[in-house]
Amino acid sequence: MTTEGKPSPRERLLEAAATLTYRDGVNIGVEALCKAAGVSKRSMYQLFDSKDELLAASLRERAAAYVATLLPAADDGRSPRERILHVFAQVEAQAGAPEFHGCRYLAVQIELKDQSHPASRVAHQIKANLTAFFRAEAERGGAGDPDLLARQLSLVFDGASARAGIQADNLTGLVAPTVTTLLDAAGVL
């Protein structure tokens, strides 16, 4: 959709920041980011106020694509139950990829500790959006306690991606039964 003859320096920086901080952590050096993006430090500091802001922008501008891969289409005609299960099927699929290291938004918050860090705020918001999606579907699906179910699903989401990320579990045959159990208990058809 977006006309992309060739990515701008800004886009290349955002892409490099997303890739390298995900693979190596937020302590990756500015020099490495710029080299990977093919952009000089001079240009980077004209486009962004600081490394922190670059990281925050990187997370923020990937959010749309992230939810697009994770969430079902806004109105795909499927039931809330199916739409919720779709999200977890995506997680399980992503976890199978060789370069999967868990949810990047969770990782950033854990690595930064400081929740007032701009990137941490962005990550926090994205997590809140996912919980809101779950809550909306829970309500539509007639859950007895939509708030509770949404929090449970978020908990499973983060637990699953974290454990897959640290290779404590490969999620096979784990996520779907767990989510199904919670949906059943909540009365979501």
Added chain:
Amino acid sequence: MTTEGKPSPRERLLEAAATLTYRDGVNIGVEALCKAAGVSKRSMYQLFDSKDELLAASLRERAAAYVATLLPAADDGRSPRERILHVFAQVEAQAGAPEFHGCRYLAVQIELKDQSHPASRVAHQIKANLTAFFRAEAERGGAGDPDLLARQLSLVFDGASARAGIQADNLTGLVAPTVTTLLDAAGVL
């Protein structure tokens, strides 16, 4: 129990490493660790081969105390269901503490990325031990699929402590119902 007239330099280093890396992350400097422990760098490098080994030893030697606070006594006469719920009650209690920042073993693995790092190996083992405890209790409790239930409980454990650690959720009224639902579905009385 342990005779502790005054902690040895080694013990002070392990304690400082545990405290500071938990609060500030694994990238805390060696100098800060030594200053907090009241030990010179010279002595530290006589006691430990490297900062990485200090960190690994810190996690390893805290493991016993950690499981002691988390798990019920080996043979307390309670049912498997109660013993499992005890673990999660402990998590919820810890999450209420002001200085709680999530499970340190999960955090270390996420921060280090490299799963071959000595500290990451220690953390991995401790997580495996917790899953083994869940599996043993699941078997004792007559779970239909003890392996599945153990993985589900580990998933909830990590999800809950991670989300509490990043302040995405305060766990109130969340963990107990979730675990209860999973135990019920698995047929654990």
Added chain:
DNA sequence: TCCCCAGGAAACCGATCGGTCTGCATCGCG
């Protein structure tokens, strides 16, 4: 009293951090 040495303080090492700045090559445009 003298000696010895364990161990703390801190200098030092090369590398790297986030961030700034200079130098130069390349470009569009009149």
Added chain:
DNA sequence: CGCGATGCAGACCGATCGGTTTCCTGGGGA
């Protein structure tokens, strides 16, 4: 052709990293 804007390469800054080494003090044994 000349000119100014752009932007990469990389030197440079002070601070800090993990790790090593030097210096010196204080206390215990002969």
